[in-house]
Amino acid sequence: MQVMRDSTSITDPTLIPLIARLIEDLDDQGCELEEMVRVVVIDPGDALTTIETELGFRLLDRPLDVIEMHEGWFELTYVLSDDGFGVVVYVPVRPDVDPALIAHCRASMS
Structure with missing residues (x-):
């Protein structure tokens, strides 16, 4: 899992356009990334309990404010x-990601 507190932390090329859009939206509001959001990128193999410890809440129990599907990623937004x-959680759509988390994302999309 990667916790990004500023835009210089972003290294995954598939996330760059998604994070750039998030930064642009915050810039339009006159906000710095670290003032308004914490970005968490789930890595394959991360245990759900480890993710929830980092977030400080039970991921599957907290209502989502926004969920979006992108090429290869779910983007979960929670206003805290x-x-x-808030926190924006990027979940890769891969077979080695916790199946309960992927199922939760898919169910939240419908």
Whole structure:
């Protein structure tokens, strides 16, 4: 799992356009990335309990504010506070990612 607190942390070429869009949206609001969102990228093999420990909440129990499907990725957005701070979780669509997490993402899309 990778936790990105600023745009210089982004190295995965498939995520660059997704994160660039997120940064552009925040820039339009006059916000810095680290002030408004924490970006978490799930790696294949990450245990759901490890992910939930990093996030500070039970991922499968918390309602999603937004979910989007991209080429090879689910993008999950959770708003955590009244000031709009949140976390965006990128889940790769791969067979070596926790099946419960992938099932949760697929079910949330419908």
